[in-house]
Amino acid sequence: MSRLHDMGGRFGDGAVEPEAEDIKFHADWHPRALALTVATGAVGAFNLDMSRHARESLSPKDYMRFSYYEKWLGGLANVLTQTGVITREELAGSVDPAPSPLSPRKLTADRVAGVLAKGGPVERPSNVAPAFVAGDTVIARKFAENADVSGGHTRLPSYAAGARGRILRLHGSHVFPDSNAHGGGEAPEPLYAVVFAAAELWAHPEHPNDEVVVDMWQSYLTAAP
Amino acid sequence: MPHDHASHDDPHALLPSDPALRVKALETLLTKKGLIDPAALDEIIDTYENKIGPRNGARVVARAWSNPAFHDALMKDATSVVADLGFYGRQGEHMVAVVNTDTVHNMVVCTLCSCYPWPLLGIPPGWYKSDAYRARVVREPRKVLAEFGVVLPDDTAVRVWDSTAEMRYLVIPQRPAGTEGMDEEALMALVSRDSMIGTGLAGRP
Numbered sequence: 510m511s512r513l514h515d516m517g518g519r520f521g522d523g524a525v526e527p528e529a530e531d532i533k534f535h536a537d538w539h540p541r542a543l544a545l546t547v548a549t550g551a552v553g554a555f556n557l558d559m560s561r562h563a564r565e566s567l568s569p570k571d572y573m574r575f576s577y578y579e580k581w582l583g584g585l586a587n588v589l590t591q592t593g594v595i596t597r598e599e600l601a602g603s604v605d606p607a608p609s610p611l612s613p614r615k616l617t618a619d620r621v622a623g624v625l626a627k628g629g630p631v632e633r634p635s636n637v638a639p640a641f642v643a644g645d646t647v648i649a650r651k652f653a654e655n656a657d658v659s660g661g662h663t664r665l666p667s668y669a670a671g672a673r674g675r676i677l678r679l680h681g682s683h684v685f686p687d688s689n690a691h692g693g694g695e696a697p698e699p700l701y702a703v704v705f706a707a708a709e710l711w712a713h714p715e716h717p718n719d720e721v722v723v724d725m726w727q728s729y730l731t732a733a734p
Numbered sequence: 735m736p737h738d739h740a741s742h743d744d745p746h747a748l749l750p751s752d753p754a755l756r757v758k759a760l761e762t763l764l765t766k767k768g769l770i771d772p773a774a775l776d777e778i779i780d781t782y783e784n785k786i787g788p789r790n791g792a793r794v795v796a797r798a799w800s801n802p803a804f805h806d807a808l809m810k811d812a813t814s815v816v817a818d819l820g821f822y823g824r825q826g827e828h829m830v831a832v833v834n835t836d837t838v839h840n841m842v843v844c845t846l847c848s849c850y851p852w853p854l855l856g857i858p859p860g861w862y863k864s865d866a867y868r869a870r871v872v873r874e875p876r877k878v879l880a881e882f883g884v885v886l887p888d889d890t891a892v893r894v895w896d897s898t899a900e901m902r903y904l905v906i907p908q909r910p911a912g913t914e915g916m917d918e919e920a921l922m923a924l925v926s927r928d929s930m931i932g933t934g935l936a937g938r939p
Binding site for chain 2: 518534590599611
């Protein structure tokens with residue numbers, strides 16, 4: 510357990526509150542926060558993994574007290590500053606904003622439909638050969654932490670760290686977030702769906718036949734002895 | 735005025751404390767820097783408020799129920815099959831369909847953030863993004879299901895898919911009894927958003 514966003518399996522949260530399908534947002538500023546984040550991302554100053562890492566690196570105090578879209582705003586302001594797109598002085602409003610050299614890449618209204626429809630696929634050719642096939646037994650890395658960068662980004666949830674699972678399917682090779690979030694390049698490698706028995710993850714599983722499937726990059730896995 | 739952030743000096747703490755003003759301040763700044771077109775923001779909001787939502791996924795489910803060849807193709811390569819229906823794009827570049835049966839009930843979560851198949855279901859509901867759902871559904875899926883009014887038979891296993899990567903999962907709920915002969919439009923009406931996340935079942939005709 511390294512950061513608060515890694516909350517799978519945590520005790521103590523209350524009931525889940527279902528809501529009707531037509532409720533999209535819960536405050537007038539929510540859609541604006543979403544759109545602002547999407548539009549800024551389209552400029553290409555940072556990648557998806559940097560953006561996620563920025564949200565997940567909010568201080569524990571902020572992460573817990575912020576509502577969902579406040580986390581987005583906090584992450585956005587931080588990553589824009591860290592990448593030098595904006596300055597602290599501009600954020601604070603103490604200086605007049607300087608025009609950005611990235612402005613030619615601004616997402617204009619006429620390009621929105623095309624950009625949203627195009628998305629940002631992350632499947633890539635890779636020179637890392639798949640080491641596992643469906644049915645293989647594997648062990649997830651002991652530490653749910655980035656192997657190269659202390660406190661760095663990872664998509665290995667702590668509840669599955671060290672657990673024994675079985676390869677369900679190979680998803681192809683995908684951009685490796687643990688590298689891509691830290692300027693290490695896309696470093697694509699095989700990505701698998703790995704299935705874990707609930708009893709492998711929890712001391713008191715609800716039902717002996719229940720399972721959890723986690724998408725895991727090859728670097729997170731070793732062959733079970 | 736900076737808000738109460740005595741504990742650290744993160745850049746975001748320089749923004750106003752009221753979240754509505756925070757959005758406005760950031761939008762104004764980015765507009766002045768030439769990085770944001772406010773009209774583009776309106777367009778993005780219109781897309782996710784009015785154009786992309788769970789009826790897309792319902793069409794996929796209804797077609798999978800009524801067309802075995804479509805079902806088989808969907809199971810082999812959901813991404814290209816749903817893209818052929820026009821459902822592709824941001825947060826849905828890599829899709830996998832998982833089918834509920836008498837013996838397996840699938841549910842989807844993203845414990846680390848809130849990954850969700852936007853082109854098929856729109857933006858995620860509040861509860862999907864909540865701490866309670868993210869924390870609990872991997873450990874106690876049946877208690878969570880009960881909060882949605884769903885109780886599974888004891889011989890049905892629950893398989894929870896944690897979307898930690900860019901794969902996006904669509905649950906194909908079981909086709910309800912008594913729907914033989916119904917056309918795609920009528921079947922679609924039985925497919926709720928929650929049934930495609932796995933916190934609900936398809937409706938009865």
